[in-house]
Amino acid sequence: MHGIENLNVLAHRLSPGSLLTDPDLLESYRQDWSFDPDSGTPAAVVRAADRAEVEEVLRFANEYGIPVVPRGSGTSVVGGSTAIDGAITLSLERMTAINVDPASRTAVVEPGALTVDVKLAAAAAGLFYPPDPSSYEICSIGGNVATNAGGPCCAKYGVTSDYVLGMTVVLADGSAVELGGARVKDSPGLALAKLFVGSEGTLGVITSITLRLVPHPSPAHTLVAYFPHMREAAAASHDIAVALRPSQLEIMDNAAVNVAEDFLRMDLDRTAGALLIACSDAGAAAESEVARMEKICEKLNSTAVFKTDDRFEGELFDRPRHAIYEALEKAGVVISDDVAVPNRHLSALTEGLAAIAERNRTTIVSCTHAADELTHPVLSYPHGNESAAVAAAVARREVHELVAALGGTISTEYGIGRQKRAALAASVAPELLSLHRRIKQAIDPSNILNPDVLIP
Ligand SMILES: Cc1cc2nc3c(=O)[nH]c(=O)nc-3n(C[C@H](O)[C@H](O)[C@H](O)COP(=O)(O)OP(=O)(O)OC[C@H]3O[C@@H](n4cnc5c(N)ncnc54)[C@H](O)[C@@H]3O)c2cc1C
Numbered sequence: 001m002h003g004i005e006n007l008n009v010l011a012h013r014l015s016p017g018s019l020l021t022d023p024d025l026l027e028s029y030r031q032d033w034s035f036d037p038d039s040g041t042p043a044a045v046v047r048a049a050d051r052a053e054v055e056e057v058l059r060f061a062n063e064y065g066i067p068v069v070p071r072g073s074g075t076s077v078v079g080g081s082t083a084i085d086g087a088i089t090l091s092l093e094r095m096t097a098i099n100v101d102p103a104s105r106t107a108v109v110e111p112g113a114l115t116v117d118v119k120l121a122a123a124a125a126g127l128f129y130p131p132d133p134s135s136y137e138i139c140s141i142g143g144n145v146a147t148n149a150g151g152p153c154c155a156k157y158g159v160t161s162d163y164v165l166g167m168t169v170v171l172a173d174g175s176a177v178e179l180g181g182a183r184v185k186d187s188p189g190l191a192l193a194k195l196f197v198g199s200e201g202t203l204g205v206i207t208s209i210t211l212r213l214v215p216h217p218s219p220a221h222t223l224v225a226y227f228p229h230m231r232e233a234a235a236a237s238h239d240i241a242v243a244l245r246p247s248q249l250e251i252m253d254n255a256a257v258n259v260a261e262d263f264l265r266m267d268l269d270r271t272a273g274a275l276l277i278a279c280s281d282a283g284a285a286a287e288s289e290v291a292r293m294e295k296i297c298e299k300l301n302s303t304a305v306f307k308t309d310d311r312f313e314g315e316l317f318d319r320p321r322h323a324i325y326e327a328l329e330k331a332g333v334v335i336s337d338d339v340a341v342p343n344r345h346l347s348a349l350t351e352g353l354a355a356i357a358e359r360n361r362t363t364i365v366s367c368t369h370a371a372d373e374l375t376h377p378v379l380s381y382p383h384g385n386e387s388a389a390v391a392a393a394v395a396r397r398e399v400h401e402l403v404a405a406l407g408g409t410i411s412t413e414y415g416i417g418r419q420k421r422a423a424l425a426a427s428v429a430p431e432l433l434s435l436h437r438r439i440k441q442a443i444d445p446s447n448i449l450n451p452d453v454l455i456p
Contacts, residue, residue, distance in 0.1 A: 004043045004086055006064055013056045020045040029089045032074040032081040034419055040085035042069070047091045051168065051176060051207040057090050058205065058448070059174030067451050070201035072111060072143030075135045077336055078417025080147065080200050080453055090205060092142050100125045100213070106165060106182040107211045111142020115149075118211070127213040130157035133413070134325070142206050147415040148198035152248045155241075155371030156281075159413070161197045163212045169196055169204035172444040182210050195439070200415050201450040203443045218283040220247055221290045222314035223307040225297040226272040230254075233274035234346035236300045237370035240278060243296070244289050248279040249371040250321055253350045255357070256365035256378075260320035263327035268320060272303065274350075276370070277318055321367055328365070328380040335379040335392060337399060341408035343373050352402040353377050360395040362388065374412045400427070416454045425456035 011019045020026065021044050030039045043066075048054045061068045067087035074081050083089050095110035098118055102125045109118055115129075115136040122129040132151035133139060139149070145167065150159040166180025179193035196203055227233040233251050240246055252260070252275045261268040268275070276297065280289035287309065294305050308314050328334045341349045350366055357364040368375040377399050381388035400410045400423050410423050425433060436455045440447070 004064070004066060006060075007044055010044070010046075010057065010060045013060065014046065014053050015049050018046055018049055018053055020047065026083075029071065029074070029091065030083045032071075032076040032079060034077050034079040034082060034417065036079050036082050036418070039079075039082045040087065042083040042089040043086045045089045045091055047094050049094055051170065054090065054092075054170045054205050054207050055174045055176060057088060058170055058172055061088060061448050062173050062446060065446060065448070067448055068205075069450055070146070070205045072140030072146070073114070073138055075139040075143065076147070076415065076417055078414050078419045080415050080417035080450070081143075082418055084452060092140065092205070092207075095207065100127065101182070102127065104182050105213045107213055108182070109141050109209050109211060111140060111145070111206050111209065113141050115139055115141050115144055122213050123216065125213075126216060128216045129163065129211060129213055130154075131160045131163060134322075141209060141211075145197055145206055145209055146200055148413070150369075150372070150374070150413040152250060152369055155249045155369060156245050156247045157214070161194060164193060164197055164209060165212050166210040167193050167196060167206050168208040169206050171204045172446065172448045176207070177204075180210065184212065198415070200417065200454045202440060202454050203449065205449070217247065217281040218286065219311050220279040220281045220314055221286040221307065221309045222317045223278045223290050223293050223297070223305065224317045225276045225278075225294075225302040225305040226269050227274045227276065227297075227300070227302050229273035229347070230350045231273075231347040232300045232302070233276050234343055234370070236276060236297050236302070238343045239296045239300070240293050241371045244280070244292060245282070246278045246289070246293070246371060247281040248277065248318075249369070250277040250318075251275070251346075251368040251370050252277075252321055252324075253353070253366045253368075255354065255363070256324055256367055257320065259327050259363075259365050260323045263323050263330075264320060266320070269304070275320065276302075277321060279314065324365060324367060324378060328363070328378060332380050332382040332385075333389070333392075335396060336414075337377045337379070337396065337410075338374065338412045338414045339377060339399065339403040339408055339410055340372070340374045340412045341403060341406040343370070345406040345408070346370075346373070346375070349375060349402065349406060349408075352406075353399065356395050356398045356402065360391040360398070362392050362395045364395065364399070372412075418452050421452075421454065421456045424454075
């Protein structure tokens, strides 16, 4: 790639050890959790020590027209942090400072801090940082902001974007801007910090984030209910979400229940059309909230309901949902997707998934964050089986077509990355695509930042 022979210029501008060119080390930055076999090999990896080094990298890249792939922990499942041949991968993993200010209920964090450490630091100050992607123990907070990550507790607490008060971003030309800050109400001009949330490293490199923290919730009470059909489970989740504010509201389909039972052997009802798992962390009101959930489930023909106020038993109730990925990963390659359809179409979605799985002789199970109407269809096939891999790819395309036909969306929390660019182009209005391109062109005119990601 043109200009890359000048890497020694960049090396001189950085502290010793920040720039890596050893092929063995570069290898470990090629892929992310999408495990794309066509990932490139970076010419160099910079493990930035601070914002000044991020600025140097972008100034250099801008000068020589070299693409830069920002990278947190590399857990993207859509190829958002996959390396590009001859480019620079800019890792934020060494920038991990976390400063909690209990007085303003905010935290200023560097992007490389793991989400679990942000949660623990908040908890140590008696506060709560809610967003809980399942990957929270291995992903970075910068990656969460760059993808607008979410998880089960977003049912009540919202997604990452709802906690971002401000940030510092280094733009493609190496200049830094501060957006927002430790103020809950703050709107001088456009809400630009929000523009960078979910921008997947295509508009700037986030070097510091100011997060809003909330009071720590009470321990959760948990309910599980079996339903003969997804239709009733979807209706129950709708009625619960309309009447109450569950801290978690999940539904597993029949295929997911069976995968969990194969793995755990905990006597789950294999014949159930759906298993609903709901929690309330409403303190003194939790017991009555769960009692109301029970009534709603019974009214909608649940075949069995169990509830508990014991934390450990509650975790056991939730165990089948967590076991899905463990079980499928043991058996083969797993592709988790993140789609959404309106609640009234949830039943049609699960029926459609079963038909697609049968037609393509592949496995698809689904788990739904029901309060957010967000479904994870999880495809899997045996390792090293070429024809099964092709069938799974066809099945995934058919899933996206089904979602579009049901008036849904093909991306809700993982981002678009490289893998869903074509699907994005096919699923949004041309004017919206054009607006994306114009914003990119205005902020990164040389198309240096993550050029193959998000924007088709
Ligand atoms: C087992 C597993 C479970 C998962 N569960 C969930 C889930 O429940 N919910 C969910 O939302 N996601 C989930 N994910 C996906 C992934 O963990 C999230 O997208 C996460 O936010 C990525 O964080 P990261 O630090 O690994 O980012 P990376 O993979 O390194 O990067 C992701 C994207 O963000 C950009 N980026 C990273 N850091 C910065 C920065 N400082 N500035 C600008 N751009 C940056 C990258 O260029 C890339 O486009 C899961 C992944 C795995 C492997």
